[in-house]
Amino acid sequence: MTSERVALDVEGLRMRYGTTDVLHDVTFHARHGEVLALLGPNGAGKTTTIEILEGFRLRSAGRVSVLGVDPAHADERWRARVGVVLQSWRDHGKWRVRELLHHLGTYYSCYATDEVARPWDPDDLVAAVGLTVQADQKVRTLSGGQRRRLDVAVGIVGRPELLFLDEPTTGFDPVARREFHELVHRLAARDSTTILLTTHDLDEAEKLADRIIVLDGGRIVADGTAEELAQRIAGEDEVRWTHAGRSHVRHVRESTRFVHDLFRRHGDAITDLEVRRASLEDTYLSLVRRVEAEGAAR
Amino acid sequence: MNPTATALRAGVRRGVIELRQSLTNGADLWNHAFWPVLMLVVTYFLRDVSFGRTGFTVGALALPGILGMNAAMAMVTMSQLLTADREDGTLLRAKATPNGMLGYLVGKIVHVSGGLVVDLAIFLVPGLFLVPGLVTGSPDAWLTLAWVLALGMVAALPVGAVLGSVFSSARAQGLLMLPILGMIAISGIFYPVTALPGWVQWVAQVFPVYWLGLGMRSALLPDAAAAVEIGESWRHLETVGVLTAWAVLGLVLAPIVLRRMARRESGSSVARRREKSLQRAGM
Numbered sequence: 001m002t003s004e005r006v007a008l009d010v011e012g013l014r015m016r017y018g019t020t021d022v023l024h025d026v027t028f029h030a031r032h033g034e035v036l037a038l039l040g041p042n043g044a045g046k047t048t049t050i051e052i053l054e055g056f057r058l059r060s061a062g063r064v065s066v067l068g069v070d071p072a073h074a075d076e077r078w079r080a081r082v083g084v085v086l087q088s089w090r091d092h093g094k095w096r097v098r099e100l101l102h103h104l105g106t107y108y109s110c111y112a113t114d115e116v117a118r119p120w121d122p123d124d125l126v127a128a129v130g131l132t133v134q135a136d137q138k139v140r141t142l143s144g145g146q147r148r149r150l151d152v153a154v155g156i157v158g159r160p161e162l163l164f165l166d167e168p169t170t171g172f173d174p175v176a177r178r179e180f181h182e183l184v185h186r187l188a189a190r191d192s193t194t195i196l197l198t199t200h201d202l203d204e205a206e207k208l209a210d211r212i213i214v215l216d217g218g219r220i221v222a223d224g225t226a227e228e229l230a231q232r233i234a235g236e237d238e239v240r241w242t243h244a245g246r247s248h249v250r251h252v253r254e255s256t257r258f259v260h261d262l263f264r265r266h267g268d269a270i271t272d273l274e275v276r277r278a279s280l281e282d283t284y285l286s287l288v289r290r291v292e293a294e295g296a297a298r
Numbered sequence: 299m300n301p302t303a304t305a306l307r308a309g310v311r312r313g314v315i316e317l318r319q320s321l322t323n324g325a326d327l328w329n330h331a332f333w334p335v336l337m338l339v340v341t342y343f344l345r346d347v348s349f350g351r352t353g354f355t356v357g358a359l360a361l362p363g364i365l366g367m368n369a370a371m372a373m374v375t376m377s378q379l380l381t382a383d384r385e386d387g388t389l390l391r392a393k394a395t396p397n398g399m400l401g402y403l404v405g406k407i408v409h410v411s412g413g414l415v416v417d418l419a420i421f422l423v424p425g426l427f428l429v430p431g432l433v434t435g436s437p438d439a440w441l442t443l444a445w446v447l448a449l450g451m452v453a454a455l456p457v458g459a460v461l462g463s464v465f466s467s468a469r470a471q472g473l474l475m476l477p478i479l480g481m482i483a484i485s486g487i488f489y490p491v492t493a494l495p496g497w498v499q500w501v502a503q504v505f506p507v508y509w510l511g512l513g514m515r516s517a518l519l520p521d522a523a524a525a526v527e528i529g530e531s532w533r534h535l536e537t538v539g540v541l542t543a544w545a546v547l548g549l550v551l552a553p554i555v556l557r558r559m560a561r562r563e564s565g566s567s568v569a570r571r572r573e574k575s576l577q578r579a580g581m
Contacts, residue, residue: 047565047566048566050565051564051565051566054394054564054565056390056393056563056564056565057564076301076396076397077396079394079395079396080396084394086387086390086565086568087565087566087569088387088565088568088569088572089386089387089391090386090387090572091383091386091387091388091390091391092388092391093386094316094319094323095315095319099315103308103311103312103315104391104395104398106304106307106308106311107304107305107308107395107396107397107398107401108395108396109299109304110299110300110301110304111301111396154391158395158396166565
């Protein structure tokens with residue numbers, strides 16, 4: 001459920017370390033309840049962006065508003081409305097799963113409102129992330145996927161209105177990844193949590209996000225739904241056919257016209273025709289390649 | 299309940315949980331017992347060695363001093379725990395939780411001081427049976443022990459937190475142990491400080507270890523034993539003065555340094571430290 005209220009509003013965000021600019025004029029926004037993916041290769045500036053929004057890093061310039069508050073000057077009341085899941089947690093290894101969730105939940109109890117009951121009941125939460133069996137296990141005995149689901153549980157224990165997920169599925173096996181995706185869908189659908197996630201996995205962005213922002217070299221190079229991106233940036237479709245006993249493969253922009261020409265020239269001598277539309281992956285790769293080529297030319 | 303009260307209560311509970319964890323797992327229990335047991339062995343061998351013609355055994359003089367030394371070592375414990383919590387992201391987790399830093403610090407104080415009381419008991423209870431000549435019958439003795447311990451904690455823990463913030467890696471913490479061991483060596487813990495050259499005595503009197511040792515001796519030794527001390531007195535006034543000075547210094551510096559450290563914590567800084575420590579482990 002997406003409403004018109006804006007949960008995230010970023011305008012002209014810049015970040016500079018010493019003399020290196022890592023973010024140039026980044027502008028985007030997210031509506032309440034929207035799932036937004038920040039996609040880009042390593043070093044694109046995804047983590048820097050998310051850390052600024054989390055209030056963990058001070059920006060060099062630009063305007064940032066997260067749930068109506070500037071995270072650089074946010075108080076603990078704001079903190080209680082935001083959930084954070086970072087890349088690599090190894091903390092609280094000696095604690096037991098339910099014990100930790102119960103403990104961290106108590107900090108949120110005084111921030112409950114009429115609309116939002118805080119915190120999440122530890123038993124319900126453990127069940128929601130599929131860790132009921134491990135509830136009394138020590139955190140350090142969890143597998144990688146279980147640990148990550150615990151991290152998400154900690155991130156949402158205060159029932160945040162906005163959840164940050166930084167590379168949530170790195171190192172997951174396919175089963176763990178599938179389960180994780182289902183969890184994110186549930187959160188977005190049932191609790192209308194606004195979610196900003198970073199990933200370098202296209203497939204993941206396409207599956208999870210309502211909208212994708214592609215970041216490369218510290219700049220936003222695309223912003224839209226998966227279909228919009230695929231249309232806007234013309235990827236090349238793959239055409240395969242067999243003619244006179246030889247098989248051919250071509251990558252072309254306008255596959256329909258190409259195939260039409262092919263038949264006009266060879267008629268029914270063409271067999272085994274196969275056309276594969278540009279996937280989001282092709283779109284993304286051609287986009288990043290283009291940006292890099294421009295960067296090299298500059 | 300208001301957020302601060304909520305965080306304080308959560309912090310106390312956090313400290314109790316961490317203390318319980320440290321008393322129910324093998325590695326931590328070993329850490330708790332190692333020094334007290336080693337010190338008991340040392341005390342056992344010193345129990346019959348007499349110190350000059352004072353009529354006191356080195357064992358009787360050393361036992362209270364060792365208590366004081368252990369109390370001062372809470373500073374190191376605090377500092378090491380803080381470094382470890384920074385490396386594994388516990389501190390960042392606290393930062394991501396509303397009022398979590400307050401709860402975290404209260405928890406650490408409860409955990410470290412509770413652990414210290416356990417360590418002291420492991421050493422003191424059998425020690426009282428090993429070493430003759432200690433004053434244990436009067437409530438005065440225990441009262442003095444209690445205030446010296448309490449004041450010593452207030453002096454040691456904030457300074458420990460400052461050290462933990464400044465020396466940010468486990469390796470730096472290791473290096474920090476060298477000067478601390480040196481400080482213990484000159485603080486008259488195992489042998490009266492008056493046997494050392496005058497300038498060394500002056501250096502020793504700057505640091506809290508000496509004063510904690512002196513305070514503990516004043517609690518558990520008969521008044522005649524003050525004869526081997528500097529100025530032939532227990533110097534309670536000076537003890538309070540120096541420990542209070544350290545406490546004030548620590549309490550002024552700790553919030554500033556801790557805040558600065560916390561501000562710099564982010565996901566990527568934790569990840570960077572992790573990579574570094576993995577690289578080092580791989581070498």
